[in-house]
Structure formats: C-alpha cells, structure tokens
Amino acid sequence: MEAVSRTQPTLDQVARAAGVSRATASRVFGGNPAVSEAARRAVELAAAELGYVPNSAARSLAGGRSDSVGVVVPEPGSRLFLDPLLPRLLRGVGEELSASGLQMVLFSPQSPTDLQRLEQYLAGGHVDAVLLLTLHESDVLPARLKARGIPTVFGGRPRGSIEVSFVDVDNHAGGRTATEHLIEQGRRVIAHISGPRGLHATDDRLHGFREAMWKAALRSDLVEHADLGRDSGEVAMERLLASTHRIDAVFAASDEMAAGAMWALQVLGRRVPDDVAVIGFDDSPVAAATQPPMSSVRQPIEEMGREMARLVLSLASKRGEGPQHMILGPELALRASTVGTG
Amino acid sequence: MEAVSRTQPTLDQVARAAGVSRATASRVFGGNPAVSEAARRAVELAAAELGYVPNSAARSLAGGRSDSVGVVVPEPGSRLFLDPLLPRLLRGVGEELSASGLQMVLFSPQSPTDLQRLEQYLAGGHVDAVLLLTLHESDVLPARLKARGIPTVFGGRPRGSIEVSFVDVDNHAGGRTATEHLIEQGRRVIAHISGPRGLHATDDRLHGFREAMWKAALRSDLVEHADLGRDSGEVAMERLLASTHRIDAVFAASDEMAAGAMWALQVLGRRVPDDVAVIGFDDSPVAAATQPPMSSVRQPIEEMGREMARLVLSLASKRGEGPQHMILGPELALRASTVGTG
DNA sequence: CACGCCGATGGAAGCGGTTTCACGAACTCA
DNA sequence: TGAGTTCGTGAAACCGCTTCCATCGGCGTG
Numbered sequence: 001m002e003a004v005s006r007t008q009p010t011l012d013q014v015a016r017a018a019g020v021s022r023a024t025a026s027r028v029f030g031g032n033p034a035v036s037e038a039a040r041r042a043v044e045l046a047a048a049e050l051g052y053v054p055n056s057a058a059r060s061l062a063g064g065r066s067d068s069v070g071v072v073v074p075e076p077g078s079r080l081f082l083d084p085l086l087p088r089l090l091r092g093v094g095e096e097l098s099a100s101g102l103q104m105v106l107f108s109p110q111s112p113t114d115l116q117r118l119e120q121y122l123a124g125g126h127v128d129a130v131l132l133l134t135l136h137e138s139d140v141l142p143a144r145l146k147a148r149g150i151p152t153v154f155g156g157r158p159r160g161s162i163e164v165s166f167v168d169v170d171n172h173a174g175g176r177t178a179t180e181h182l183i184e185q186g187r188r189v190i191a192h193i194s195g196p197r198g199l200h201a202t203d204d205r206l207h208g209f210r211e212a213m214w215k216a217a218l219r220s221d222l223v224e225h226a227d228l229g230r231d232s233g234e235v236a237m238e239r240l241l242a243s244t245h246r247i248d249a250v251f252a253a254s255d256e257m258a259a260g261a262m263w264a265l266q267v268l269g270r271r272v273p274d275d276v277a278v279i280g281f282d283d284s285p286v287a288a289a290t291q292p293p294m295s296s297v298r299q300p301i302e303e304m305g306r307e308m309a310r311l312v313l314s315l316a317s318k319r320g321e322g323p324q325h326m327i328l329g330p331e332l333a334l335r336a337s338t339v340g341t342g
Numbered sequence: 343m344e345a346v347s348r349t350q351p352t353l354d355q356v357a358r359a360a361g362v363s364r365a366t367a368s369r370v371f372g373g374n375p376a377v378s379e380a381a382r383r384a385v386e387l388a389a390a391e392l393g394y395v396p397n398s399a400a401r402s403l404a405g406g407r408s409d410s411v412g413v414v415v416p417e418p419g420s421r422l423f424l425d426p427l428l429p430r431l432l433r434g435v436g437e438e439l440s441a442s443g444l445q446m447v448l449f450s451p452q453s454p455t456d457l458q459r460l461e462q463y464l465a466g467g468h469v470d471a472v473l474l475l476t477l478h479e480s481d482v483l484p485a486r487l488k489a490r491g492i493p494t495v496f497g498g499r500p501r502g503s504i505e506v507s508f509v510d511v512d513n514h515a516g517g518r519t520a521t522e523h524l525i526e527q528g529r530r531v532i533a534h535i536s537g538p539r540g541l542h543a544t545d546d547r548l549h550g551f552r553e554a555m556w557k558a559a560l561r562s563d564l565v566e567h568a569d570l571g572r573d574s575g576e577v578a579m580e581r582l583l584a585s586t587h588r589i590d591a592v593f594a595a596s597d598e599m600a601a602g603a604m605w606a607l608q609v610l611g612r613r614v615p616d617d618v619a620v621i622g623f624d625d626s627p628v629a630a631a632t633q634p635p636m637s638s639v640r641q642p643i644e645e646m647g648r649e650m651a652r653l654v655l656s657l658a659s660k661r662g663e664g665p666q667h668m669i670l671g672p673e674l675a676l677r678a679s680t681v682g683t684g
Numbered sequence: 685c686a687c688g689c690c691g692a693t694g695g696a697a698g699c700g701g702t703t704t705c706a707c708g709a710a711c712t713c714a
Numbered sequence: 715t716g717a718g719t720t721c722g723t724g725a726a727a728c729c730g731c732t733t734c735c736a737t738c739g740g741c742g743t744g
Contacts, residue, residue, distance in 0.1 A: 400700035
C-alpha cells in the first residue's frame with residue numbers, strides 16, 4: 001500500500017488517471033477543440049476526482065501568457081480627482097476582463113520602493129497587459145512597459161506624450177453641459193469653483209464653463225480655485241459670496257467641493273436652489289447625500305473602465321498598432337439643487 | 343554581424359555575458375551570500391547592461407514561491423462597514439509586506455464567476471498567502487485555501503468557525519469607550535444608533551454601549567438600528583427625537599450615520615454639542631468634514647493591516663501552527679461635537 | 685484497391701529559473 | 715607536507731505545463 005501523495009496533483013497525474021497523455025490532458029484544459037469527446041470526459045472526471053488545479057506559474061511559463069492584466073491605481077487616499085470614482089471604474093474594468101476570462105490584478109504602489117518593485121513585477125511577465133490610472137507624471141513605468149512590449153492603456157489623458165493609448169472622459173463637454181443647464185434654468189450670475197490649476201481634468205471643465213458663458217454672453221470671471229476637497233469648496237464659496245455680485249448659481253468641479261459650497265451657502269442663509277443653484281461633478285455618493293440632493297455631471301466611468309479593458313485587449317491581440325484614443329461623453333444627473341422642487 | 347535578439351534577456355544570457363554559470367547568476371539574484379565579490383559584480387553589471395528582469399513565472403515555478411500575497415477585498419461600493427476604512431487598511435498591509443519584499447496583489451471579485459476564477463487563481467499558486475476581507479459567509483474560499491495549505495488570515499472575525507486566524511479591532515471596547523466619554527462629559531440621556539442587527543462589528547459596539555450605560559446606572563434602551571449609511575442615520579435620529587426623552591447625546595456606530603444624525607438634529611434646531619453631543623465610529627474623512635467636526639472612535643486600522651500581514655507571514659514560515667487571533671484596541675479622536683468649543 | 689488526407693493522439697523539446705551535488709582550489713592545522 | 719576543511723563554482727536535474735511534430739487509424743477519392 002502506497003501512501004497518498006500530499007502534494008498538489010499535477011497535469012501528469014490527471015492524464016495518467018484518465019488514461020491519456022499529458023498533451024491531451026493539456027488540450028482539454030486549454031479548450032483545444034481537437035480532442036475526442038471520450039478523452040475530454042475522462043480527463044475532466046479525473047481532474048474533478050483529484051481536485052486538480054492548474055499551476056499558473058507553469059502555465060504562464062510554458063504558454064507565455066498569464067491571463068491576467070494589471071491595474072495600477074493611485075495611492076488610496078491621495079485625494080486625486082479619481083478617488084470617488086475608482087470603485088465604479090474598477091467595476092467596469094472587471095466586468096470586461098471577466099468576460100474574456102481574464103483576471104484583474106490591482107496594484108497600488110505607496111512608495112518609490114513599491115513603485116520599483118511594481119515595475120519589476122509588471123515587466124517580469126506577471127501580467128499580459130497593464131491599465132494605468134496613476135497620474136504621476138514622473139513615472140518611468142510607461143516607458144518600461146513600452147520597452148517590454150506590454151500593452152498599456154491610460155485612464156485619463158496623461159500629461160506628457162501623446163504616444164500612448166488612453167481612454168478619457170470629455171471634461172470640456174462636462175463643464176459646458178453643466179453650465180448650459182444652469183443657464184437654461186434661468187441663472188445668470190454663475191460662479192465656478194475649479195480644481196488645482198494645471199490639472200488637465202479640471203482645466204478642461206473650466207474651459208467648458210467659460211465657453212458656455214461666453215456663448216450666452218454672460219460674465220465668466222467668477223472663478224475660484226480649490227483643491228477638490230470639501231473644505232476648500234466651502235472656503236471658495238465664502239470668497240465668492242464676499243464679492244458684491246449676486247451669484248445665483250455655482251458649478252463646482254467636484255461633488256465634494258460642491259457639498260462644501262452648499263454648506264457655506266446655507267450657513268449664510270442662502271436657500272438652495274431657490275436663491276442659489278448648485279451643481280457638482282462626478283455624481284459620486286456625496287451628490288446624493290447632500291441636502292438637498294445635488295445635481296452633478298455624471299461621468300460614464302464604468303464605461304471608461306470597460307473601454308480601457310477592451311482597448312488593451314485589442315492592443316494585445318493586434319500587436320504593432322499605433323496608440324489609440326477614446327473620449328467618452330458625460331451626462332447630467334439632475335437633482336433638487338438645480339431644478340427646484342417643482 | 344548578428345542581429346540583436348529582440349526578446350527579453352534571460353538569466354542564461356546574463357550569466358554568459360558575465361562569464362559565469364547560470365547557477366552563480368541565479369545565486370546573485372537570490373541574495374545567496376556564497377558568491378564571490380567579483381562574480382557578483384560581473385553579474386550585476388551584465389544584468390544592468392542587458393536590462394535583465396527575472397521572469398516571475400519561471401522563478402515561482404522553480405522556487406515554489408511567488409513573493410506576493412493576495413488581498414481579497416469586498417466588492418467596491420458594497421457599503422460594507424469596512425468601506426471607508428479600506429484605504430487605510432490597505433496602506434497598513436502594503437507597508438508591512440513591502441518591508442518584507444513582498445508584493446501585494448488586490449482582488450475584488452464581483453460575480454460568482456469572478457469568485458470561482460479567483461479561487462483557481464489563489465489556489466493555483468499565484469500567491470504565497472492570502473488576506474481575506476470579504477465577509478460573505480457562504481464562501482468556500484477559506485476552505486479551499488486551507489486544503490491547499492495556503493496561509494490565510496481574516497480581517498475581522500469571520501462569522502462561522504473559529505478555526506481560522508484573524509485580526510480584529512475591539513468593537514466592544516470601542517462602544518464602551520465612546521459611551522464612557524459621553525458620560526464623563528456630563529451627558530445622561532444617551533441614545534445609540536446601531537448598525538444592522540446580526541453584524542458582528544456593530545453588535546459588539548452596541549454591547550459596549552450597554553455595558554457603559556449599565557455601569558453608570560443609566561438607561562440604555564434608546565437604541566435605533568440603521569444601515570450604516572448617512573440617510574438611515576438621519577431617519578434614526580428623527581425617530582429618536584420623536585420620543586419624549588430629552589436626549590443630550592448620541593453615539594452612532596458609523597461616522598456616516600452620525601453625520602446624518604447631526605444633520606437631523608440641526609434641522610430640528612438642536613445645537614451640537616451644546617444641546618446634544620454626537621460621536622461617531624471609524625474616524626473616517628466624514629468625521630472631520632461635518633460641522634462641527636465630529637468626535638469619533640478611531641480604529642487602529644492601519645495597524646490592523648500591518649498585523650494581518652505580519653501574522654500571515656509568520657504562518658507562512660512556521661507552518662503547522664494553529665490559528666492565531668489578535669484583537670486591537672481603539673482610541674478616541676475627540677473633536678468639537680462632544681467636547682464643546684471651550 | 686492504392687493513394688492522399690484528416691482528425692486524434694502521444695513523444696519530446698522547451699519555457700527560465702532554483703537547487704542539489706560534486707568538484708577543484710585555496711586554507712587550515714598538525 | 716599531507717589530511718581535513720572551507721568556499722566558490724558549474725553541471726544537471728527538476729518545477730508543471732504548452733506546443734510542435736510525427737504517428738496512426740480510418741476515410742473519401744480515382
């Protein structure tokens with residue numbers, strides 16, 4: 001009597017148990033159609049009985065493929081503009097990858113050391129493709145990945161070169177649409193609380209705001225810059241109110257800032273939306289939680305995730321294509337803060 | 343003249359370029375001290391010149407080790423009580439793993455299919471250890487991992503068996519401490535907004551509340567259950583205020599609910615903290631953002647992450663140990679909502 | 685009936701490392 | 715000076731799987 005092996009069953013053992021060669025067994029798991037029905041069944045049965053799980057290291061070593069794509073996200077809590085949207089984006093990415101049988105692997109480097117290790121990891125063949133959401137401009141990661149020939153797609157237009165593939169949302173259109181909505185509601189003295197100067201996303205929203213105001217022949221100089229956080233929005237609103245203008249609407253470049261602005265308005269006795277309408281950006285959970293609930297520009301962020309996944313997969317199959325770009329349009333989520341309670 | 347190979351340099355090429363054997367080169371990268379200084383330098387130089395990156399699949403196949411640990415987090419946006427703490431926890435885990443040269447790999451299964459694939463992935467040897475933060479009780483994942491001999495540590499005491507290692511925060515002590523603080527501030531009619539019945543974490547907080555109240559000979563029946571979200575906290579507060587009791591303090595089991603409660607209080611003309619003190623739980627960003635800023639029970643969540651990492655690493659080294667448990671104590675973050683503005 | 689094809693299969697050569705083991709050189713110690 | 719160590723090294727055996735290639739019946743054709 002032989003002691004039962006305590007190690008994981010290997011493909012070889014499965015093959016032997018099924019009475020076929022390792023090659024055939026491998027074909028069964030690889031989904032290769034050139035296997036007789038009988039052989040397939042035998043292998044599947046044997047695998048089930050032995051509790052076989054393919055060894056991914058061996059598989060990816062031999063196959064040159066890992067069936068997983070890496071997603072690099074900003075350091076959690078970095079208060080990047082992406083923060084509130086991240087869960088939705090990941091959901092989109094996950095859905096799409098899942099559908100192709102791929103595993104999503106998240107990374108969130110927190111230190112330069114981490115980053116370096118991450119580079120090794122990604123360049124070391126652990127993943128078949130990479131989705132980059134970090135916006136640190138100084139990163140050499142993209143270059144390394146490119147050198148290694150690993151398909152890479154950015155979420156959000158990266159700062160520097162255009163020589164990369166990316167998917168982005170149309171921030172300019174978002175800013176314009178939000179502003180137009182306020183104008184349609186009869187508002188005339190509209191202020192804008194923008195994000196940090198130099199940030200692509202919020203700069204574009206600001207330009208959208210200006211464009212809409214110009215078109216309507218309204219003044220577009222009531223602009224304050226803040227840091228996207230709630231408190232800074234509150235402060236910005238206070239500054240705006242200190243001016244002599246009778247502001248009747250505010251468009252903020254983030255929901256958090258809009259929430260802060262709304263608070264400042266209410267503290268100073270302004271009614272929302274009766275006296276001042278407020279609209280935010282991102283349609284994050286915050287937007288629904290304010291009192292009154294807040295209109296916001298909803299980014300098609302799940303779709304962005306899906307498109308990123310699709311794009312990187314297509315790059316992975318048809319290698320050698322040039323960089324691809326894709327811009328997605330936003331839509332408005334209207335709530336009581338701009339349309340009144342009717 | 344020979345065309346330059348366009349493929350990744352392998353260890354073999356590095357070894358050849360350095361004039362040593364593959365074995366020696368491998369020792370250099372493995373940190374094996376039994377290598378002469380000269381050989382080491384030659385290999386490092388060659389590696390740098392060729393841009394060598396070790397192939398992780400090969401390495402983990404041969405070495406039986408992947409130098410990465412998987413972290414399974416709840417579906418994003420599932421509004422699990424962990425939600426606001428997740429970034430901090432991951433930071434703690436990441437720090438600790440980083441220090442040991444390990445890579446943290448995040449997973450967030452979103453569908454049963456994902457979950458199954460994840461099982462394969464984890465059981466397939468892609469990771470050396472697993473940290474589980476998902477609280478789906480029905481999961482077979484833990485059992486599978488155990489069967490595969492993969493060290494696993496839970497974040498938060500899992501519902502069922504005790505036969506697993508976990509790290510948890512002391513919710514009972516947290517509830518007690520928060521309540522005692524209110525009592526010390528002279529409050530006597532204290533209400534509690536708890537989480538969903540049956541949720542370990544919030545049940546423990548409720549018991550902590552009761553214990554503190556009993557000890558002080560105060561009534562502890564002013565309890566409402568809510569769902570941890572802001573709105574439900576607001577509703578719960580309204581119900582509490584509808585009672586005839588002159589409530590002078592509220593302890594809510596989450597910051598979000600506390601924020602909702604605070605809003606309800608202020609809408610109804612109660613001043614915080616003059617009329618009613620409010621304390622939350624988690625010390626999440628929300629706590630600092632309310633007006634006035636809110637006291638909260640700060641969970642040592644980064645530390646929890648670090649301890650989880652440490653624990654799983656120790657399990658990975660000294661195999662065969664029984665399950666280990668660790669409970670971490672909370673502390674108070676005091677702000678204006680309970681201590682007055684002096 | 686001989687020939688060429690085709691579909692299913694197994695043998696075997698890798699994939700790129702790690703690690704055991706044996707070996708020679710340089711050193712120690714008597 | 716010879717035996718016993720120590721130390722650095724290389725040859726080679728894997729790790730578990732994929733895939734190329736050769737093989738082999740059985741089939742449709744002329």
